[in-house]
Amino acid sequence: MSTATNQVVKAAKLDKELLVGAYRMVYMSRRVDDKEIQLKRQNRAFFQISGVGHETVSLAAALHLKPSYDWIYPYYRDRALCLQLGVTPYEMFLASVGAKDDPASAGRQMPSHWGSRKLHIVSQSSPTGTQILQAVGAAEASQYFALVKEAAELATSFHSDEVVYVSLGDGASSEGEFWESLNWACGRKLPVLYVVEDNGYAISVPVDVQTAGGSISRLVKSFPHLLVLECDGTDFPASYEVAGKAVQYVRQRKGPALIHAHVVRPYSHSLSDDERLYKSEEVRQQEARRDPLLRLGNLLRQEGLASEKELKDVEAEVDGEIREAVDQALAAEPASPDTVLRYLYSPSVDPTSELFDQPPKFHGEPKTMVDLINAALRDEMARDPRVVVFGEDVADCSHEDELPKVKGKGGVFKVTHGLQRHFGSARCYNTPLAEASIVGRATGMATRGLKPVVEIQFFDYIWPAMLQIRDELTTMRWRSNNTFSCPIVIRAPIGGYLAGGAIYHSQSGESIFAHLPGLRVVMPATALDANGLLRTAIRCDDPVLFLEPKHLYRQTHNRAPYPGREYMIPFGKARLVQEGTTLTMVTYGSLVHRAVQSLKTLEQEGIQPEILDLRSLNPYDWELIAASVKKTNRALVLHEDNISWGYGAEIAARIADELFEFLDAPVRRLAGKDVFVPYHPVLEDAVLPQPADIVRAARELAAY
Numbered sequence: 001m002s003t004a005t006n007q008v009v010k011a012a013k014l015d016k017e018l019l020v021g022a023y024r025m026v027y028m029s030r031r032v033d034d035k036e037i038q039l040k041r042q043n044r045a046f047f048q049i050s051g052v053g054h055e056t057v058s059l060a061a062a063l064h065l066k067p068s069y070d071w072i073y074p075y076y077r078d079r080a081l082c083l084q085l086g087v088t089p090y091e092m093f094l095a096s097v098g099a100k101d102d103p104a105s106a107g108r109q110m111p112s113h114w115g116s117r118k119l120h121i122v123s124q125s126s127p128t129g130t131q132i133l134q135a136v137g138a139a140e141a142s143q144y145f146a147l148v149k150e151a152a153e154l155a156t157s158f159h160s161d162e163v164v165y166v167s168l169g170d171g172a173s174s175e176g177e178f179w180e181s182l183n184w185a186c187g188r189k190l191p192v193l194y195v196v197e198d199n200g201y202a203i204s205v206p207v208d209v210q211t212a213g214g215s216i217s218r219l220v221k222s223f224p225h226l227l228v229l230e231c232d233g234t235d236f237p238a239s240y241e242v243a244g245k246a247v248q249y250v251r252q253r254k255g256p257a258l259i260h261a262h263v264v265r266p267y268s269h270s271l272s273d274d275e276r277l278y279k280s281e282e283v284r285q286q287e288a289r290r291d292p293l294l295r296l297g298n299l300l301r302q303e304g305l306a307s308e309k310e311l312k313d314v315e316a317e318v319d320g321e322i323r324e325a326v327d328q329a330l331a332a333e334p335a336s337p338d339t340v341l342r343y344l345y346s347p348s349v350d351p352t353s354e355l356f357d358q359p360p361k362f363h364g365e366p367k368t369m370v371d372l373i374n375a376a377l378r379d380e381m382a383r384d385p386r387v388v389v390f391g392e393d394v395a396d397c398s399h400e401d402e403l404p405k406v407k408g409k410g411g412v413f414k415v416t417h418g419l420q421r422h423f424g425s426a427r428c429y430n431t432p433l434a435e436a437s438i439v440g441r442a443t444g445m446a447t448r449g450l451k452p453v454v455e456i457q458f459f460d461y462i463w464p465a466m467l468q469i470r471d472e473l474t475t476m477r478w479r480s481n482n483t484f485s486c487p488i489v490i491r492a493p494i495g496g497y498l499a500g501g502a503i504y505h506s507q508s509g510e511s512i513f514a515h516l517p518g519l520r521v522v523m524p525a526t527a528l529d530a531n532g533l534l535r536t537a538i539r540c541d542d543p544v545l546f547l548e549p550k551h552l553y554r555q556t557h558n559r560a561p562y563p564g565r566e567y568m569i570p571f572g573k574a575r576l577v578q579e580g581t582t583l584t585m586v587t588y589g590s591l592v593h594r595a596v597q598s599l600k601t602l603e604q605e606g607i608q609p610e611i612l613d614l615r616s617l618n619p620y621d622w623e624l625i626a627a628s629v630k631k632t633n634r635a636l637v638l639h640e641d642n643i644s645w646g647y648g649a650e651i652a653a654r655i656a657d658e659l660f661e662f663l664d665a666p667v668r669r670l671a672g673k674d675v676f677v678p679y680h681p682v683l684e685d686a687v688l689p690q691p692a693d694i695v696r697a698a699r700e701l702a703a704y
């Protein structure tokens with residue numbers, strides 16, 4: 001043991017009880033890994049990734065955190081942290097074998113993908129680094145609860161000195177989301193404790209190749225308010241001391257802290273990896289000498305804090321506990337195959353139900369879609385203090401001292417205008433130009449019971465948030481077997497027909513999102529529907545992508561008077577725009593009005609189309625589609641998005657499949673061409689479907 005460590009032991013008054021307890025935990029963590037490796041080799045577990053080499057720093061952090069009080073976003077190496085916080089070896093083995101009673105996921109996720117509602121360990125996924133922005137969101141929720149007392153009163157758990165822990169590997173610190181998270185956490189002085197567990201490798205990539213200069217702590221030192229501490233994470237006393245300082249700094253609300261802990265990874269990356277392929281024997285032996293279990297045992301013996309016998313007794317006791325836990329887990333029932341579809345959506349709040357079918361109580365003059373979306377946001381923010389609005393440019397004016405002197409921005413389309421002025425800067429604010437950050441943080445906030453309604457400025461720029469949407473937002477409830485959820489609303493202006501929008505301000509792409517299980521996708525075509533559907537989106541318990549065809553924002557043809565504070569439209573209910581007998585047009589968004597524009601010509605030719613506006617794309621109103629096609633025997637699916645692999649392909653396939661015997665003609669589709677929306681209006685017109693194209697397609701179908 002080094003003299004430095006010796007001094008730390010003395011200075012920190014690390015007593016025997018603490019150190020022997022730590023040894024017990026590190027040993028337990030190690031043996032659970034060893035046992036799981038054995039189970040994998042016996043084909044009774046199906047994956048293994050270990051926490052070996054990371055145990056002491058992980059444990060040291062846990063010893064300073066409070067279970068069921070602080071919020072924890074660990075990564076897969078944090079077995080020792082989870083054990084210390086209260087996850088049992090039995091529960092870990094339930095995850096190894098994929099048992100029905102596995103509290104983390106009921107057999108849906110790989111082992112070491114931690115999750116415990118009771119202990120505030122938020123369900124973890126596999127993408128490296130996605131947990132970081134969510135942790136920052138959870139810390140932002142903490143700050144929000146401190147500012148908005150009425151929201152705090154509704155929180156399931158809030159403590160003014162709580163800490164949000166998040167860990168990651170050295171490799172994950174290369175993800176852009178890590179840097180986005182630091183920018184906001186430091187800018188807002190959020191209570192986040194980052195632990196970078198640097199084992200020198202990301203699978204086979206060494207840290208000097210991974211990170212400029214080879215040291216993440218050196219790179220982050222200039223972030224304001226960030227306490228940066230570095231330690232040997234295989235040295236328990238050193239790790240314990242550093243973790244104590246960092247947790248205290250965060251509890252005292254001085255800002256976020258980051259511990260850069262140097263650890264080792266002697267068991268290869270996972271059981272699917274063999275590190276001998278890229279690490280020499282010499283390097284491996286150097287690492288083996290830093291084994292945290294070995295070091296802690298040596299410290300105890302050398303300091304005379306525990307005899308060989310005492311340590312052996314501890315080990316024997318743990319071995320017995322593990323044997324019992326594994327036997328029990330092996331006897332546990334696997335999850336039943338008929339549960340696989342369970343918990344994609346909220347089991348308690350059904351947005352397709354009558355509860356969400358509330359009639360309008362009109363008053364005032366007709367208003368545009370922008371006005372009525374704004375009205376719904378105002379109503380919902382007034383109704384529930386947990387509704388919070390953020391995004392790029394959504395506030396009126398970030399600098400509050402300037403606010404009385406200006407009219408206010410309120411979004412590039414003015415949809416959120418006046419919300420900051422009315423509800424205050426805590427409830428409507430601008431955030432950095434970083435879409436993953438917007439969605440990732442919102443996800444973390446929603447996990448803590450807030451209802452973020454965030455704006456992606458243009459649908460064309462939703463892609464940086466795609467990993468958060470596809471791998472986090474949509475999976476959270478399902479992967480945690482309904483123990484965590486994140487019902488946020490993402491509003492995004494979408495589509496073309498505005499002229500001049502070109503490739504990056506006019507695209508559609510809803511089918512990509514409708515394809516994702518776990519996400520509700522809505523696209524209104526009128527001001528009234530936008531108002532009623534947004535209220536449903538905010539009050540429902542599922543994540544919703546709320547797509548606003550921006551071309552329709554200020555059109556006079558779709559205006560309506562304000563329908564009152566309780567007006568709601570259930571999801572999955574189409575609107576019958578026009579009754580007809582010749583053919584059924586199934587459409588939504590900007591093509592609804594274009595379909596209506598085709599009516600005059602078609603009716604002159606004796607063709608009477610029935611027009612359905614789907615309004616919500618997932619779920620969608622199959623009942624009304626089927627009833628209409630059974631009546632008209634012909635179907636034309638219309639949308640603005642590219643035709644190939646588009647939303648219409650699914651609808652057309654289902655009509656062909658389930659209504660074949662009712663059809664007198666093939667199911668036809670008319671949609672945007674398979675190319676990007678160009679800048680010049682003549683070119684844009686050539687790409688997007690026009691009323692004349694609809695007339696032609698309907699005429700051909702009627703004549704078939």
Ligand SMILES: Cc1ncc(C[n+]2csc(CCOP(=O)(O)OP(=O)(O)O)c2C)c(N)n1
Nearest residue numbers: 077126127128169170171172199201202203
């Ligand atoms: C976004 C993403 N890219 C790639 C992977 C595959 N992958 C899993 S772990 C890993 C290396 C992670 O290294 P590091 O962050 O240093 O953590 P360590 O495993 O070394 O503790 C990679 C590339 C992934 N899970 N997620």
